[in-house]
Amino acid sequence: MRYSNATNYALHTMVHLMLQPEDSAVGVQELAEMQHLSPTYLSKILTKLAKAGLIESTPGAKGGYKISRKKHEISFLDVIHATEGDTSLFDCSIHHEGCLIENVMRQAEENMKAELKSKLLINIAKEAEAKQK
Amino acid sequence: MRYSNATNYALHTMVHLMLQPEDSAVGVQELAEMQHLSPTYLSKILTKLAKAGLIESTPGAKGGYKISRKKHEISFLDVIHATEGDTSLFDCSIHHEGCLIENVMRQAEENMKAELKSKLLINIAKEAEAKQK
DNA sequence: ATATTAAAGACTCTTAATATCTTTAATTAA
DNA sequence: TTAATTAAAGATATTAAGAGTCTTTAATAT
Ligand code: SF4
Ligand code: SF4
Numbered sequence: 213m214r215y216s217n218a219t220n221y222a223l224h225t226m227v228h229l230m231l232q233p234e235d236s237a238v239g240v241q242e243l244a245e246m247q248h249l250s251p252t253y254l255s256k257i258l259t260k261l262a263k264a265g266l267i268e269s270t271p272g273a274k275g276g277y278k279i280s281r282k283k284h285e286i287s288f289l290d291v292i293h294a295t296e297g298d299t300s301l302f303d304c305s306i307h308h309e310g311c312l313i314e315n316v317m318r319q320a321e322e323n324m325k326a327e328l329k330s331k332l333l334i335n336i337a338k339e340a341e342a343k344q345k
Numbered sequence: 346m347r348y349s350n351a352t353n354y355a356l357h358t359m360v361h362l363m364l365q366p367e368d369s370a371v372g373v374q375e376l377a378e379m380q381h382l383s384p385t386y387l388s389k390i391l392t393k394l395a396k397a398g399l400i401e402s403t404p405g406a407k408g409g410y411k412i413s414r415k416k417h418e419i420s421f422l423d424v425i426h427a428t429e430g431d432t433s434l435f436d437c438s439i440h441h442e443g444c445l446i447e448n449v450m451r452q453a454e455e456n457m458k459a460e461l462k463s464k465l466l467i468n469i470a471k472e473a474e475a476k477q478k
Numbered sequence: 479a480t481a482t483t484a485a486a487g488a489c490t491c492t493t494a495a496t497a498t499c500t501t502t503a504a505t506t507a508a
Numbered sequence: 509t510t511a512a513t514t515a516a517a518g519a520t521a522t523t524a525a526g527a528g529t530c531t532t533t534a535a536t537a538t
Pocket of ligand 2: 437438439440444446
């Protein structure tokens with residue numbers, strides 16, 4: 213069980229977009245080169261992020277992607293939900309009433325999600341930027 | 346990203362073995378029927394559990410599986426490690442020094458694992474048994 | 479010896495992730 | 509209006525992992 217590569221790419225892209233000047237759109241071409249990915253592949257991931265409302269896209273010349281207005285509220289969990297979906301990690305198809313096993317597995321997952329929800333991308337981006345200087 | 350079915354089967358098998366009378370070995374045949382699985386498939390999972398020291402196997406007539414001496418120490422995490430391996434969920438192959446993204450992802454995973462480690466199977470088994478009565 | 483049972487190996491099947499190529503639609507700029 | 513640019517969508521191919529079966533081997537009890 214592993215996070216998909218798509219999640220990794222999404223996180224990096226989000227951090228990068230966070231650090232762009234306001235109102236400057238970045239094209240998938242540039243974003244893909246940065247991470248050594250094919251533009252079409254990254255495009256699929258970006259479309260997911262856009263559908264989740266985390267970034268905004270404008271087609272056409274001078275178009276591209278920029279971070280959404282929610283910039284300062286976006287958590288790791290938001291990005292992960294966009295790429296991985298939000299189904300439970302442990303999904304027993306049976307769901308016996310009040311199942312104790314499920315209870316434990318779900319609670320554990322909640323603990324992970326709580327942490328991911330508490331960490332905002334903007335803070336990581338700023339920290340990373342400060343570090344580089 | 347989902348836990349494998351194997352983990353589900355392993356957890357159920359462990360709970361079942363926990364509730365067996367002392368020193369009674371149960372064959373894979375019986376364990377497989379219980380969960381509507383093929384014996385050979387379940388056998389692979391059981392072998393993993395045995396290698397991890399969670400159960401003990403004895404081949405030959407009257408053989409089978411029984412819970413290990415560590416019965417009262419076995420956590421959910423132990424079982425999950427046996428079936429899923431213990432590699433990190435988020436594994437960026439690059440590992441930049443002091444990477445902030447990895448930090449967050451790792452911490453979140455630790456929070457999940459802490460919960461899984463704190464829950465002992467024996468307690469769930471006893472509870473489930475009490476419930477059925 | 480024979481029956482029983484776990485372990486291991488080789489193999490198949492299915493599914494999800496990864497990735498590419500092509501077409502379509504939207505937007506800008508000339 | 510036309511051409512250039514760029515995201516979105518669709519179709520398809522490739523890869524890797526999970527799920528599962530069948531067969532053979534080794535260990536144990538009777
Ligand atoms: S006991 Fe829980 S985990 Fe097991 S089959 Fe029922 S619902 Fe699923
Ligand atoms: S910054 Fe962190 S997650 Fe990104 S490539 Fe470097 S080590 Fe990997």
